[in-house]
Amino acid sequence: MRRAVAVATLSCVAATCLVVAAAVTWPRPAPDFGAPAKASRTDVVPPIKAGLGAGVAIESSAIDDQKAPLEPASIAVPSLGVDMPIVPMGLNPQGGLALPDTSLEAVWYRHGSVPGEPGDAALIAAHVDNRKTGLGPFAKLLSVESGARVSITMSDATTVDFAVVRRERVSKQDVNFEQIMEDGAGMLVLVTCGGRFDATTGHYEDNVIVWAVPTELSWTQ
């Protein structure tokens, strides 16, 4: 009998340990960080855009000499080993951001701002995963840390660097990209999905959003 008690007691302890261990070690989303406050203009130094663009007098330049505008061509987050091409896309017919059928390419919202230009935040997004291509590089954004460097290579091979200042997981029901892009003036906003996956809809319940501010005046034209 004593033996039975011992065994039962032991299994009770073991089960408790299991629960504790599960609670402690079960992977949980990384906590959000960064201030949700509206970016103050003094925090963000918009890169100086020299040459053609704002304020060019028509008298002083032949207009057929204008260069093609810059577009982001690739995005790298060296600390996470992320380096992927960017394709420009607009809206899908439902009004959401159009995305390619792959997790290996990021999308730049071409109706929004160019990264590094003053004005509303520039938006770059990528699938966290895809049935064909599996987990994409943006899956690593779910654990990106404050201060991480985000480097955008433009179509003319120049780069604009940003530093991550905030990461937040937001319910897709609450997310408001118009507000995010307005409030994040001068910033780069990276978006992917996270949180619980709803197998019935085939979608994640949350967006993971990362804000980054320009760190250098690397804009050249």
Next chain:
Amino acid sequence: MRKTLFASVAAGALLAAFAAAPASAVEDGKSDLAVLHGIPDLTVDVYVNGALTLDDFAPGDLAGPLSLDPGTYTVAITAADAADDSAPVLGPVDIDLEADMSYTAVAHLTEAGDPTVSLFANDISAADSGNGRLTVRHVAAAPAVDVLASGDALFEGLTNPNEVMADVPADTYSAAVALAGTTEPVLGPADVEVQEGVNTIVYAWGSAEDANLALAVHSVDLTMAAPDGVAAGTAGLADEQGAPIALLIAAALAIVAAAVAVRVAATRK
């Protein structure tokens, strides 16, 4: 809106070909101006406010857009070898540019075949998501035309120097221009790609009498809203279950079962 593609093409060729429209439409408080040369057989210089702005501007060329301060600009068009704008072949004309607007100034022929300049405001207001805008401008020395899309009249009775436009689902359309009331194309058919969030502007220019009618295409970004949402994941591989519910329940049951076993064992003793 800053990126513009222009193609002057022979009938039947693919018209639009630009890879990616750029960011925002017109810069806040500014005015965008593009210039199209639609007068056959006449290479010109374009002076703006007395300064040479476009040198040796050839028929079918489109320049710009330039981001300008709103205001009135004086445009004069001279022969390509003119020393200054004192003897313009066309103009000078004053054009008023308002803030936050996109314009195209077109040097072209009237219906009767005389050179003139028209200033068009390009509609950059938002289209519904999934749609683009198709604008057709008649700047040719030709009578009224119908614009046919896939054989059907899309716009009827368009006359020089007017335009018609419609928002259409983003797609590639087979477009042709026929004399009003007829279906035999005098231009086209040509494939016109209308991109989501882009105003694709097609010009019919040249002269019917001289048999040099041509199409030109100019694309201008619309001012589109931010996306409603970003559905960026479809496979569930990054699923983060809030808590391991099933495991917790199983473990709790195990505890209860074990506790019961302890009791039973103790009672039996």
